[in-house]
Amino acid sequence: MTDWQPATEVETAMATAVEAGDRDAFLAAFAGGPVLLPVSPEAAAGRAQLAWPTGVFDGLTHVIAFTSPAAIAVCMPGESVSYRLVSLTDVVDSWPDESWWLAVDPGLPIGLRLSTVELRGLPDPAAVEAEATLRDAIIRQDPDLLTAALLKSEIIVPLRPGGSESRDLTDPEFPWWCLPDAAGEPALPVFTSEARLRQALGDHDFVVVSSYQLAESWPDPAWQLSVNPGTALTTTVPGESVLALGNWLGQLRTVVTDAAEDERSRLVAAEQDEPVVPSQRSASWMAEDDDEDDEPDPDVPLTLQMVIPPQYLPSYLDQGYDRAAGLVHAWRGPGRDTPVRLYRRLGLLGEGSPFTQADEWAAVLRWAPDEETxxxxxxxxxxxxxxxxxxxxxxxxxxxDGSEEPLARFDVGVRRWLPVPPEMDDPPV
Structure with missing residues (x-):
């Protein structure tokens, strides 16, 4: 079968892993893809019940499966084969016999055989999907995509053996576990799933935190962040980058705190008929043009908005990123904002900010509230x-100039950002 070529992204990833000798990546790629099970002509015509397609190899019964219609065509040339499309979870949940094996793409370079024990030990497809962006970022050596992937993940922090009982990252006694990396530099190991941690460390105590909590409590700028050390999906992040993320999140929280304090002062002053002096930070929100209307257009239904750092925009459009963090506020209506006005009103300009007054455009996420908002x-x-x-x-x-350019709409069904048809240029309402 020398003429075979990968026909899908999953098969390409499997073939790449075979060439690299990376079995973890190979199994992860397979676990995250579809499984095609051949169906007999009678079952396809509705004249018989669906049955598991089986064959006997080395005296063992195997369920025969494929990763694409093209793989079926290569493995079963000249035959017209119907099939049903299932997920690996479906296969595992309904596996018919503990003594059977699974044979996938038999005869192809990406072919594999798995016992029932091995089949049940494959990575959870949901975890595989969650790691897809991280894997792509590591392969592409893309720091922005890597940051986006880590923001999307829960962080598993292993605890120093024999350390204190504290599980609070802000506690000075928290048992951070700093280990030297391959170059002897201090590094803090973290993992993106319990499975990754156990793969590297076995049974080990840990805490689960968000990337925000880790960034804000980062213990030492000289430490590196070592992601999934001892596994095939590993990379490092400089401590300065982690601190920068924490500082940025801290600035956003300061904005919110100042806004809340100003609102409280306004209400108190209104009761006492006194003038309000805004905080220095929130005063920047008021540094707008005198002729600017600061309130949302009353004729536009409430639409929520969040500013997206420009370096993360490709992660949304190209990688299907579906998380966001920032200041939620009301969209003011068409043509009523510019990047600088928006940044000033939200207090987003300043040292260390990814936003500047020279920006030609600002990226925003916009959505209509629903009953759960x-x-x-x-x-x-x-x-x-x-x-x-x-x-x-x-x-x-x-x-x-205040004009707006629609880029994409998010479709939860396919978990992708799709181009906006011309007739759907209006904001979501």
């Missing part, structure tokens, strides 16, 4: 939130 979102001052991108949310560019 907290009632106070979009009311009053912006609020710091982290969220999963809702179905139908849109990505837009706001240009310096």
């Amino acid at each position: 907290p009632a106070d979102w979009g009311q009053g001052k912006p609020r710091m939130e982290a969220l999963v991108v809702p179905d139908g949310a849109g990505l837009y560019r706001i240009h310096r």
Whole structure:
């Protein structure tokens, strides 16, 4: 079968892993893809019940499966084969016999045989999908994509053996476990799943935190962040980069705190008929043009908005990223904002910020609230939130002249950002 070539992304990933001798990556690629099970002509015509396609090799019964229609055509040339498409989870959950084996793409370079024990030990497809962006970032050596992948993941932090009982990252006694890396540099090991941790360390005590918590509590700028050490999916992040993320999140929280304090002061002053002096930080929100209307257009239904750092935009559009964190606020309506006005109102300009007054455009996420949206979102001052991108949310560019450019809409069904048809240029409502 020398004429075979990968026909799908899954097969390409499997073939690449075979060439690299990376069995973990090979099995992860297979676990994250579809499984095609041949169906007899009678079953396909509805004249018989569906049955497991089996064959006997080396005296053992194997369920025969494939990774694509092209693989079926190569393995079974000249035959017209119907099939049913299932997931690996479906196969495992309904596996018919503990003594049977699974044979996938027999005879192809990516062919494999798995016992029932090996089949049940394959990576969870949901975990494989969650790691897809991280794997792509590591392969491409893309720091922005890597940051986006880590923001999307829960972080498993192993604890120093014999350390304190504290499980609070902000506690000075928290048992951080710093280990030297291959070059002898201090590194903090973390993992993106319990399975990855156990693969490297076995049974080991740990805590689960968000990337935000880890960044804000980072113990030492001289330490590196070592992601999934001892596994095939490993990389390192400089401590300075982790601190920069923590500082940026801290700035956003400061904005929210100042906004809340100003609102409280306004309410108190209104009761006492006294003038309000805004905080220095939130005063930058008011550094707008005198003729600017600071309130949302009353004729536009409430639409929520969040500014996206420009370096993360490719992660959304190209990689299907579906998480966001930032200041949730009400969209003010068409043509009523520019990048600088938006940045100033939200307090996003300053040292270390990814936003500048020279930006030609600002990227925003925009979506319509639903019955599950907290009632106070979009009311009053912006609020710091982290969220999963809702179905139908849109990505837009706001240009310096106030014009807006729709980029994509998020489709939860396929977990992808899809181009916006011309007739759907209006914001989601």
